[in-house]
Amino acid sequence: MINVMLVDDQTLVREGIKSLLSLSEEIEVVAEANDGDQVLNVLHHVGHQCVDVILMDISMPIQTGIDAMQGLQAANILIPVIMLTTFDDQQLVLQAIQSGAKGYLLKDVSLETLVEGIKTVHQGNTLIQPAITQRIIQGLKKRPRQDLEQQESPELTEKEKEVLRLMASGYSNKEISSAMFKSEGTVKNQVSAILSKLEVRDRTRAVLKAIELGVI
CATH class of the missing domain: 1.10.10.10 (Winged helix-like DNA-binding domain superfamily/Winged helix DNA-binding domain)
Incomplete structure (x- = not known):
């Protein structure tokens, strides 16, 4: 079982992803945060050793996913992060990858793609989703x-x-x-x-x- 933390300021998006992941027997959502500034506190509460992968919205109002990830690195918490993004966030995706994100996925991915992405970074690999990559290339x-x-x-x-x-x-x-x-x-x-x-x-x-x- 791979334990996942969800970070997204949109409750409906977060609940939707959580519901989607509940259909998989390989993934369990063990922690949630509704903005980047809550990530460290939530991890402290649940114990960061209990989280294997973080799914994090790249663009949040108080503290972005990139800011939150840099905070994790400063605290020496090396949980792999997958950034959740939209087609409009390509410049932020570049910054996220350069800052240490292990990959990125569109928010409307299928359950199969989401689960495979989580498994990929949990195994120590990086995740490239072609649909976004082509936009970044352009x-x-x-x-x-x-x-x-x-x-x-x-x-x-x-x-x-x-x-x-x-x-x-x-x-x-x-x-x-x-x-x-x-x-x-x-x-x-x-x-x-x-x-x-x-x-x-x-x-x-x-x-x-x-x-x-x-x-x-």
Whole structure:
């Protein structure tokens, strides 16, 4: 059983997600907060060791999800956070990922997608939802190059760039191996090489940095 905390200022949204998750035998909602400023207090009350994953609204009126996540990090509470967002929040999504969020999902996702997303970050992986990623990609490509950090682009092979493009579309290693007709072990090694060349810790940051540098 994966224990989840919900954080959203809209009661109907929070209750809707809670009801949806109650249909899964693998997930249990053990804590709730209606704004980012309550997160630490609620976790202190229930015991942060009892929470495996936090589902948090990225945009809240008193303290945003990004602010709350930074507060968690300052308190050395390293619970993985999935940001819940809308299509209009792409700039905030970028900030959230850069601040340490393990992934992001649209608020209207299906139960299957939500459960799989929670399981993904609980297993230590990052979560990229293609529908949002494509909007982020378009937004980044429209930014003037002078607004980006002046960094030298790493030397990536064409195969590594192809893997990156599939990663940006939300493909898992297994799906990439099928699409490229390579073994899953080979793909895993290529992903590791990409992370090393881009000097990032995970797939999400690899995709975002590659887009910013104009690699893909």
